[in-house]
Amino acid sequence: MSKYAVINTELGWVGIGGSERGLIFLTLPKPSSEEVLSEIEILIPDKAHEDYLAFGDLPQRLQRYFKGERVTFPDRLDLSNATAFQRTVWSLTRAIPYGETRSYAWVAQQIGRPQALRAVGGALARNRFHIIVPCHRVIAASGSLGGFGGGLKLKKLLLDLEAKQIS
Numbered sequence: 001m002s003k004y005a006v007i008n009t010e011l012g013w014v015g016i017g018g019s020e021r022g023l024i025f026l027t028l029p030k031p032s033s034e035e036v037l038s039e040i041e042i043l044i045p046d047k048a049h050e051d052y053l054a055f056g057d058l059p060q061r062l063q064r065y066f067k068g069e070r071v072t073f074p075d076r077l078d079l080s081n082a083t084a085f086q087r088t089v090w091s092l093t094r095a096i097p098y099g100e101t102r103s104y105a106w107v108a109q110q111i112g113r114p115q116a117l118r119a120v121g122g123a124l125a126r127n128r129f130h131i132i133v134p135c136h137r138v139i140a141a142s143g144s145l146g147g148f149g150g151g152l153k154l155k156k157l158l159l160d161l162e163a164k165q166i167s
Contacts, residue, residue: 002048006036007059009066011157015040016055016062017048022076023055025128028150029066043128065131070098070165073132082126089123096137099162103141125149131158 002024004017012029015036025043030036040048052059058075065071079087088111096102104124108116124135125147136158140146148155 002044002046003051003054004040004044004048005050005052005055005059006033006040007052007062008033009063010068011066011154014062014066015043016058017044018054019078021078021080023058023129023132024078024081026062026130026132028130028154062131066161068161068164070162072098075132077129077132083123085119086123086126089120090127090129090133093124093127093135093138094133096134099165101137101139101159104138104146105141107138121147134158137162 002017002019004015006013006015009029012031013033013036014029015025015027016023017025017040027036027039027043030039058073061071061073077090079090082090089107092107092110104117104120105114107120108114111120113119120138124138127133127135127149130136130150136148136150136155138146145152145155
């Protein structure tokens, strides 16, 4: 049975969902808990129940992260609905060091598919593990931010938040 939790952070309300196999999603911050609950209903269409304790200390780590603290996320992910390509892209993206960025071209090169820039962008656009799979750390080769599901303002805010911790 799927579980979820809704937590309040410095940047807004965040939803966490999981199964017996691991996390199935982590939403980006939203202005209200109602918006997060609406997104959870879409992400977990079957019966799910709220269980804050099922996620260990992840809720507290997320709160600390959004306050600007340096936090690690070694959490187990349930990738059963991901394609092999998505898994590869997300695994590499997850390894991008805190406070650093890489380009879509770099990701494509690292996975041995240097022409697959759009496919890399598509895999990152389908990332349901925001922050844990830090797709906000992937930018355009020109140095521009590229795209981001939460909008470019939030992407810049996350990058700035992390940059403060490494300087």
